[in-house]
Amino acid sequence: MGASRIFRLWTRALKRAAAPVAAAVALLVCVDAAKAEQHGSASGLPVPRYVSLKSDRVNLREGPSKDHRTTWVFQRAGLPVEITAEFEIWRRVRDSEGAEGWVLHSLLSGRRTALVTPWKKGGESILYAKADAQSASVAKLQPNVLANVRSCDGGWCKVFGEGFNGFIQQSDLWGVYPNEVVE
Structure with missing residues (x-):
């Protein structure tokens, strides 16, 4: 086999090996850029x-x-x-x-505060004594009731406000993300 053919084969092999490395480097750069975009430029806190x-x-x-x-x-x-x-x-x-x-x-x-089901036009959301739909109901909250968020476990939030205190399903609140944990 001639030297020029060996050189061409070696160059092709090098290019094939370099492609995954280049892709991995590009991915790392994108991940770092995405992380940078997830924090505010002024506060350094998460956005959104x-x-x-x-x-x-x-x-x-x-x-x-x-x-x-x-x-x-x-x-x-x-x-x-x-x-x-x-x-x-x-x-x-x-x-x-x-x-x-x-x-x-x-x-x-x-x-942290949240609005109770602002997307519902009528209907109530149940506030429970415990983070369990089988527990006792302690109140029925109308849409747009403002609640103070004490904590959330990703499925339920402990909330309180004027005349109420208990647990509500996280999906019934605007002001916390789905599955977000608030301590």
């Missing part, structure tokens, strides 16, 4: 994440500055919102109805 409003008057703006037009005014302290992006002292948020805009970070709290 749920927080609540500190005040009963919070302006929702078109963009991340006071120069941008106010598109909505939230008027319910404790309302849960989802942070979807960060820019300096501004947070892009989404409410339970899908409205999105920018809010000053100082008007947001890390306190």
Whole structure:
């Protein structure tokens, strides 16, 4: 076998061996980029994440500055919102109805709250004495009741509010992710 043929075979073998290595490196770069995108550029906290409003008057703006037009005014302290992006002292948020805009970070709290089944128009959600649908019912909560979230185990959340305290199925809340554990 001639030297040029050996060289061609060796080059092909090297290229075949290099392809999986290049793919693995590309995958690692993508995974690192995805991890970087999952944390806010300003806070370093996970994005998206749920927080609540500190005040009963919070302006929702078109963009991340006071120069941008106010598109909505939230008027319910404790309302849960989802942070979807960060820019300096501004947070892009989404409410339970899908409205999105920018809010000053100082008007947001890390306190976890949730709305009971805001997607239901009528009907009630059951609050139980224990994290078990076979346990005693302690209350029936209407849609859009604001609940403080004490903890969640991925299926059930311990919540409390004005006149109620108990467990509710996590799937009946807007303000916690499916299967999320809140301690």
